[in-house]
Amino acid sequence: MAKLIATLGTSPGGVVETFNFLVKEMNxxxxxxxxxxxxxKSVKKxxxxxxxxxxxCVKQEFPQIQIAEIPSGIRDxxxxxxxxxxxxxxxxxxxxNDFVDITGGRKGMSxxxxxxxxxxxxxxxxxxxxxSEYKEINERLSKISNIPQINETNCPETLKEDYxxxxxxxxxxxxxxx
Amino acid sequence: MAKLIATLGTSPGGVVETFNFLVKEMNxxxxxxxxxxxxxKSVKKxxxxxxxxxxxCVKQEFPQIQIAEIPSGIRDxxxxxxxxxxxxxxxxxxxxNDFVDITGGRKGMSxxxxxxxxxxxxxxxxxxxxxSEYKEINERLSKISNIPQINETNCPETLKEDYxxxxxxxxxxxxxxx
Numbered sequence: 001m002a003k004l005i006a007t008l009g010t011s012p013g014g015v016v017e018t019f020n021f022l023v024k025e026m027n028x029x030x031x032x033x034x035x036x037x038x039x040x041k042s043v044k045k046x047x048x049x050x051x052x053x054x055x056x057c058v059k060q061e062f063p064q065i066q067i068a069e070i071p072s073g074i075r076d077x078x079x080x081x082x083x084x085x086x087x088x089x090x091x092x093x094x095x096x097n098d099f100v101d102i103t104g105g106r107k108g109m110s111x112x113x114x115x116x117x118x119x120x121x122x123x124x125x126x127x128x129x130x131x132s133e134y135k136e137i138n139e140r141l142s143k144i145s146n147i148p149q150i151n152e153t154n155c156p157e158t159l160k161e162d163y164x165x166x167x168x169x170x171x172x173x174x175x176x177x178x
Numbered sequence: 179m180a181k182l183i184a185t186l187g188t189s190p191g192g193v194v195e196t197f198n199f200l201v202k203e204m205n206x207x208x209x210x211x212x213x214x215x216x217x218x219k220s221v222k223k224x225x226x227x228x229x230x231x232x233x234x235c236v237k238q239e240f241p242q243i244q245i246a247e248i249p250s251g252i253r254d255x256x257x258x259x260x261x262x263x264x265x266x267x268x269x270x271x272x273x274x275n276d277f278v279d280i281t282g283g284r285k286g287m288s289x290x291x292x293x294x295x296x297x298x299x300x301x302x303x304x305x306x307x308x309x310s311e312y313k314e315i316n317e318r319l320s321k322i323s324n325i326p327q328i329n330e331t332n333c334p335e336t337l338k339e340d341y342x343x344x345x346x347x348x349x350x351x352x353x354x355x356x
Contacts, residue, residue, distance in 0.1 A: 078306050080352050107285050108304055108352070111292045115302070115354060118293055126286055128256050174258050174286070176293060 003032045005070075005094060005122075006101035007109050010042035011138050012049040014103030016058060017127040017171035022099060023062065025173075030099070033067045036090070036113065038105070039075045046104075048147040049163065056155035057164035067152065077108035090116055098122040102176075114176070124176035129168040137166045181210045183248075183272060183300075184279035185287050188220035189316050190227040192281030194236060195305040195349035200277060201240065203351075208277070211245045214268070214291065216283070217253045224282075226325040227341065234333035235342035245330065255286035268294055276300040280354075292354070302354035307346040315344045 004022065006015040015035065022028040033054065037047045047069060054067045072089045074082045086109065094100060100117035102110035103126045117124050129137070148159065182200065184193040193213065200206040211232065215225045225247060232245045250267045252260045264287065272278060278295035280288035281304045295302050307315070326337065 077352070079350060083352055083354070102285065102289050107280065107288050108306070110285050110289055111280050111302065111304070112354060114289045114292060115296055118296060124289065124293070126289070128286070172257060174255070174261055176261070176290060 001029050001031060003034060003095070003098045004030045004101060005034045005036065005098060005113075006103065007036045007105035007113055008043055008046055008050065009105040010040070010046055011104065011134070012046045012053060012141070012166065013129050013134060013137055013168060014127045014171075015050060015101050016053045016167050017129065018099070018101045018103065018125055018173055019054075019058065021127065021171075021173035022125075028099070031064045031066060033065060034070050034093070035067065036070045036072055036105070036109070038072050038109075043105070045147055048149060049141065049166070051152065052147070052150055052155070052159055052163045053167060055150055055152055056160050057167060059155070072109075076106050077112060083108070083112060086112055087116065094120040094122050096121040099125050101125050101127070103127050125173060126176070127168075127171045127173045129171045133168050133170055137168065140166060179207045179209060181212060181273070181276045182208045182279060183212045183214065183276060183291075184281065185214045185283035185291055186221055186224055186228065187283040188218070188224055189282065189312070190224045190231060190319070190344065191307050191312060191315055191346060192305045192349075193228060193279050194231045194345050195307065196277070196279045196281065196303055196351055197232075197236065199305065199349075199351035200303075206277070209242050209244060211243060212248050212271070213245065214248045214250055214283070214287070216250050216287075221283070223325055226327060227319065227344070229330065230325070230328055230333070230337055230341045231345060233328055233330055234338045235345060237333070250287075254284050255290060261286070261290060264290055265294065272298040272300050274299040277303050279303050279305070281305050303351060304354070305346075305349045305351045307349045311346050311348055315346065318344060
């Protein structure tokens with residue numbers, strides 16, 4: 001059993017695809033998913049979507065999953081102080097053999113979390129979504145102005161139709177297995 | 179004496195600012211600068227600009243610097259095979275106490291090179307250019323359709339005016355000093 005910890009940017013894409021790869025292709029048992037967010041409004045919006053994606057589109061097949069937010073408290077890593085705060089927030093949360101998905105968010109965040117993952121002997125992973133599909137998903141997302149805040153145990157049936165097609169069917173997942 | 183090795187994307191921004199920070203603020207002695215490029219056309223264009231920036235805007239003050247390209251041979255890290263090729267290209271090139279600038283290029287590349295840097299006990303660094311300035315520099319760049327290929331030892335005087343203002347005056351440089 002391992003955790004999946006993922007950085008998040010303004011697009012929800014990546015972490016669901018990584019989860020699917022891990023449980024379906026690699027037969028990993030993942031129960032806990034943690035999403036690292038920033039204070040950016042669009043990132044908070046993406047976090048609400050990620051919650052819907054897991055609750056509405058994944059939980060039926062994998063009822064054991066739990067998804068939680070790790071708010072980093074910063075907007076972005078733009079100073080040594082931001083980097084320190086970001087790392088303090090994550091300190092002790094990444095453990096040996098966890099999977100750390102660096103797909104989402106700004107580059108500095110991904111690099112910082114990758115270095116912490118390596119330090120903790122966790123595995124670093126990313127899911128690449130083809131540009132055209134990525135653009136399409138983000139365009140669909142930009143048209144939704146109000147993301148419903150849902151209860152994590154229950155997905156209103158109507159949401160499935162609107163959201164589950166935001167999961168890429170053509171993602172490629174890569175392990176940074178150095 | 180240490181090398182500065184930097185990933186490069188479609189924008190030349192970052193590596194000159196990192197060099198300036200290292201030699202001026204940290205009193206590091208950097209003589210060799212290596213730029214990791216991809217096969218992407220815009221990246222090759224950015225590489226020509228980086229060469230002009232160092233030759234025309236930096237070399238006068240620091241005549242000892244040498245700048246060279248490390249062509250990664252890939253377009254981007256989109257598969258495990260790309261990752262392997264990328265890492266093979268860099269293998270043995272990063273040494274203890276070198277500086278590795280992860281500012282440019284796609285996220286997967288930056289993460290891969292950061293992990294290799296950590297492995298080699300090199301120092302990981304990034305320069306953040308304010309969004310507005312970054313946009314302005316890239317707009318200026320997009321208007322130049324033909325980048326002159328210059329001899330590294332000599333800068334035609336006319337180029338200084340056109341190019342040296344592409345170096346950010348407000349960059350912030352951060353060491354990933356975990």
